[in-house]
Amino acid sequence: MTDQTVSMSSRLRQFRLSDKSFATAVSVGILVLMVIFLVIPAVSILLRSFVGDSGWGLENYTETLNSGRIRELVGNSLTVSAITAALAVSLAYVYAYSIQRTNVVFKSFLRIVVMTPLFAPSLVQAQGLIFLFGRNGAFNRFFGFDFDLYGFWGIVLANTLYTFPYAFLILSAALAAADARLYEGAVVMGAKPMRIFQAITLPSTRYGIAAACFVSFSLSITDFGNAIVIGGDFNVLATEIYNKVIGQGKFGLGAVIGVLLLAPAVISKLLERRIARGQHALITDGSKPLVIGINRSRDLAYGIYAYVVAGMFLAVPLIVLLASFVRLWPYNLSFTLKHYSFDVQNGAQPLWNSIVVALATALFGVVLVTIAAIVVQKFRTPLRGPISFLAILPTSIPGMVLGLGYVLAFNNPANPLNMLYGTFPLIVLLYIYYNHAQGFLITTTSLKQISSTFDEASTMLGGSQLRTLFKVTLPILWPTLVGVAVFFFMRAMVSLSAVIFLITPQTQVAAVSVLQLSDRGANNQAAAFSVCIMLIVLAMLLLARSVLWLAGAKNITLIR
Amino acid sequence: MKASVFSGLMAALLPATVYAGDITVYTAYEEDEAAAFLELAKTAMPDINVNMLRLSTGDLAARIIAEKANPQHDVIWGFAASTIVNPEIADTLEAYAPAGLEKIPTSFRDGDNKWFAVTGYMAVLCVNTERAAKLGLDVPTSWADLTDPKFKGEVVMPNPASSGTGYIQVSSLLQMKGEDAGWTFLDQLHGNIAQYIKSGSKPCNAAASGEYTVGASFDMRAIKNIDEGFPMMMVVPAEGAGNELEANALVASSKNKDDARRFLDWTLTPEAVNAYYDWKAIVTLPGGSLPQKFKDAGLPEDTNSVLHPTDFAAAGADRDRIIAEWQRRYEN
Structure with a gap:
């Protein structure tokens, strides 16, 4: 803090005071919501880890930790998730770099294509991979290859595709902001591109890389869908929870593993300050936006890379689309539209339910994560520590665990919010808090790059913190926020593992219909239903894009 | 579409209200057979509004256990017998002997009448x-x-x-x-x-x-x-x-036991049993006969x-x- 600010502080005390009480009120509010809709449900189920056959105690822990099995499962989970995170983050970094720092063509297309794993329920993604690379998949059957997808590398492949979009969203936000002055200076001093990358680009995206690694690792270690469908006999911690809770109805033993899975969030919280220390704001009062220079060979190299990656991402939705139009994949490939007349319970009604739920999730989700991110980044309140930890905690909680936690917490007649149970609002809240970490990290990554000099300047000019927020911060941040809203919309259209415990006959959502079709072996009809979900998500993207266009924000992209 | 979105919003705003004549049934029957049975049940009991939730056995078991403090369902229908005996689920049930229970061989039902199986x-x-x-x-x-x-x-x-x-x-x-x-x-x-x-x-x-x-x-x-x-x-x-047997049972906390019992009685009626024979290879009650497609698939007339x-x-x-x-x- 400069001498000037200190000397002015007495004059500004009035503003500071009102700012302070405002900041405190907002922080408390956001924390209370997190406690009600995240902590209490999670604790409700994790407490079960202390309830054994003979009452309260550590019985479940000793049983779990003494079996030789647990060591192998921990080892398997760590290996799969570490390799997934390394692959997804490095691939996504280069991909985001291609889009943000080179002149590859059709950037909007490239941005949307890698989002496709978020367009359909994950079980459809996994089924699509089997259609492609399974033992009787398109490659083996029609092109004479001999892949065996199932097992360790199958999970790594599926999880890399699944976590890539999250890593990309975070890294792209990190690479989007750059101060041209630094780069110009480096060039003037004769630095080679590699040196510039090491000295400027990499350090300035350090927080983004750390956040992307954490998200990718946590999503991978808590996901059981891919591990069950493609993992074969390769068992991980998440499938062990599935065994205990879904297979054997033993919540206590499943909860022990749920507790173990919280470790990544705790460790990353401990590491966060170290990583963030080197991160400085990129957009300051004197910033000049980076202009990407002309360099044909660079653009060609990155272009080839980007289109190869995009091709891999496009293959899965294309094969799902194909399967939805053939009689019986892969045996009878004659064209039919019959899979689009859905004979599943409630027909197409769940699609409409999902649209309403997803719109509400997008709206309230973006408001809540933005407030949380601003509290953590901009407010000097002692609550920012707990809030920033809780904000990222959901990635470490498997959907199944959080969903059951919601049942335990909100189905309790003693809970004043009991009336929410069995309604759409509770499903919306579950979606928001289940996906909170990713939305929060994308927003925070953008927010970190906006220099505090704006706040200081605004404060010195007599603007309150609140005014600075609305006049300075949000106008810089808003394109990111529209992207976060679309992200919440997509997640609410497709998330499955948590919500199956909350739906009622009246509140069925689209992803559950896909599960029911897939359960009864109607793969082609499940594919058709997923195509409808994908189209809705795509329509939403285009709609949001046109709204931006009409609002005059022509050069602002939805997915950064 | 507008109506659908509107009704979705209404449902979102209003907490579910229980009317007399409403029952909620949790089932693990496969989605298409459950829909066919439900259709019949609704025709047979037009005055009861049956809300049915279908999930796979494991998912449903986890949900029933989680909801144990305040069960939302009145009836369990077509649910694996080896899972219904899990004490966490069995504790939520109330003994009930529907009309015609004696026609089911004793090995296909619980000794304390907590559950009975009509299919498997x-x-x-x-x-x-x-x-x-x-x-x-x-x-x-x-x-x-x-x-x-x-x-x-x-x-x-x-x-x-x-x-x-x-x-x-x-x-x-x-x-x-x-x-x-x-x-x-x-x-x-x-x-x-x-x-x-x-x-x-x-x-x-x-x-x-x-x-x-x-x-x-x-x-x-x-x-x-x-x-x-x-x-x-x-x-x-x-x-x-x-x-494996698929069991039916009455939930002890049901607020509409009369209708829940009527529903369970219906699951033993000749009409229901006939429908089971259209869909299931194991039916524990005498009645219809095995459909042709089952025989084509390789099952003998007497599956026992x-x-x-x-x-x-x-x-x-x-x-x-x-x-x-x-x-x-x-x-x-």
Whole structure:
């Protein structure tokens, strides 16, 4: 803090005071919501880890930790998730770099294509991979290859595709902001591109890389869908929870593993300050936006890379689309539209339910994560520590665990919010808090790059913190926020593992219909239903894009 | 569309209200058969509004246990008997003897009348005939055939730790061979198993779509996949098929027990029993006859003749021990 600010502080005390009480009120509010809709449900189920056959105690822990099995499962989970995170983050970094720092063509297309794993329920993604690379998949059957997808590398492949979009969203936000002055200076001093990358680009995206690694690792270690469908006999911690809770109805033993899975969030919280220390704001009062220079060979190299990656991402939705139009994949490939007349319970009604739920999730989700991110980044309140930890905690909680936690917490007649149970609002809240970490990290990554000099300047000019927020911060941040809203919309259209415990006959959502079709072996009809979900998500993207266009924000992209 | 969105919003804003005449039924029947039975039930009892929630056995069990403090359902319908006896679920039930209960043999219902089973399913092998022909494999007729080295890497089975169907397969083999010989047999079989899949229906779907030649699964999955048009056969293992009952029960906390009881009574009416015969291979009450497509799939008129006489009580009591031993042998 400069001498000037200190000397002015007495004059500004009035503003500071009102700012302070405002900041405190907002922080408390956001924390209370997190406690009600995240902590209490999670604790409700994790407490079960202390309830054994003979009452309260550590019985479940000793049983779990003494079996030789647990060591192998921990080892398997760590290996799969570490390799997934390394692959997804490095691939996504280069991909985001291609889009943000080179002149590859059709950037909007490239941005949307890698989002496709978020367009359909994950079980459809996994089924699509089997259609492609399974033992009787398109490659083996029609092109004479001999892949065996199932097992360790199958999970790594599926999880890399699944976590890539999250890593990309975070890294792209990190690479989007750059101060041209630094780069110009480096060039003037004769630095080679590699040196510039090491000295400027990499350090300035350090927080983004750390956040992307954490998200990718946590999503991978808590996901059981891919591990069950493609993992074969390769068992991980998440499938062990599935065994205990879904297979054997033993919540206590499943909860022990749920507790173990919280470790990544705790460790990353401990590491966060170290990583963030080197991160400085990129957009300051004197910033000049980076202009990407002309360099044909660079653009060609990155272009080839980007289109190869995009091709891999496009293959899965294309094969799902194909399967939805053939009689019986892969045996009878004659064209039919019959899979689009859905004979599943409630027909197409769940699609409409999902649209309403997803719109509400997008709206309230973006408001809540933005407030949380601003509290953590901009407010000097002692609550920012707990809030920033809780904000990222959901990635470490498997959907199944959080969903059951919601049942335990909100189905309790003693809970004043009991009336929410069995309604759409509770499903919306579950979606928001289940996906909170990713939305929060994308927003925070953008927010970190906006220099505090704006706040200081605004404060010195007599603007309150609140005014600075609305006049300075949000106008810089808003394109990111529209992207976060679309992200919440997509997640609410497709998330499955948590919500199956909350739906009622009246509140069925689209992803559950896909599960029911897939359960009864109607793969082609499940594919058709997923195509409808994908189209809705795509329509939403285009709609949001046109709204931006009409609002005059022509050069602002939805997915950064 | 507008109406749908509107009704969605209304439902969102208004908490669910319970009217007299409303009951909520939780079922693990497959989605299409549940819909067919429900249609009939609604016609038979037009004054009752039946809300049905369908989930797979494991998902539904987890949900019932989680909701235990304040159950949302009045009736459990078509739910694995080996799971309904889990104390966390059994504790939520109330004894009820519907009219006509005595027609169900005692081995298919609970001694304290907490549950009764009108239908069931059996363990079968799903065999992909296209893949078998391509690999030059004869269609197996028994579990023993699957231990032939020619089947190495071509057989998938459900994992008994996560799938009830997987558990009845393992437990029936252990019951019929005795534990020592049973485990020795499972050791041999293990050498040929490509994957232990974590669901009971997926092995059959994997065989149907040609990922593997043989998928151990259950009868309805096989019959429906054949019906879908997959190049597939159903084989009832010659040793005898392990089987599972699908139980119905009254939930003790129900606020509308009169209608819940009426619904349970209906599940034993001749009309309902006839419908079961259209969809299920095991019906515990006399009535209709086996549909042609079941016979085409390879089931005899009297399905009892191919079943292994399961000791359900022992299967339930030994579950934890058998799963632990199974995991010790085949998963580490």
